[in-house]
Amino acid sequence: MKASKTLDAIVIAPEKGEKPTNLLVMLHGWGANLQDLAPLAQMLNLPGFEYIFPNAPFAHPQVPGGRAWYALETSEYDGLLESRAILFEWLQSLESSTGIPPEKTVLAGFSQGGAMTLDLGLSFPFAALCSLSGYLHYHPHQQDVFLPPTLIVHGKQDPVVPLQAAQTARDELAAIGLAIEYHELEMGHEILPLELDLIKQFITAQIKN
Secondary structure (H helix, E strand, O other), X not given: OOEOOOOOEEEXXXXXXXXXXXXXXXXXXXXXXOOOOOOHHHHHOOOXXXXXXXXXXXXXXOOOOOEEOOOOOOOOOOXXXXXXXXXXXXXXXXXXXXXXXXXXEEEEEEOHHHHHHHHHHHHOOXXXXXXXXXXXXXXXXXOOOOXXXXXXXXXXXXXXXXXXXXXXXXXXXXXXXXXXXXXXXXXXXXXXXXXXXXXXXXXXHHHHO
């Protein structure tokens, strides 16, 4: 897999031209791209938030225009180390490019983007993390990591990422000290309006804290 050097991204400013006070970064899933989650900005409509939707660094092997954070064709997760390094550097640059510190930033992701969220999210003092239909691709250890409050939402009928993956993520992350808000919904591998309500309530509560 050959990665792009930087991450292209869609940036959506707060409505009414107000100066953003918080940042929501959303990572798309395997085979999607930066446009996939961008409509959620208007649906969530979080006051004072700027939204950033980056493209994953690798071209998807089967989907024209699709991107991937790493390969899922084999169990080796080819490209994960490179993708992790690129995303870490990009996340580290956000404060200087947006003026918004990690403490006022929420990192969220869907499916493979959720896995990247749970991975890189412990490297920064983020306000919160949200994993939507995601999973863990590593075993977390409590050593030199930040512990942002974390929302995990998963479909009971998910045919792509088994529900057990969400339960495992919940248990392993709680074991190292993360405060987890966990929901299992009657849905498949998707994002439904009820889930958006949960995300908005969770993020609003963390920002107020």
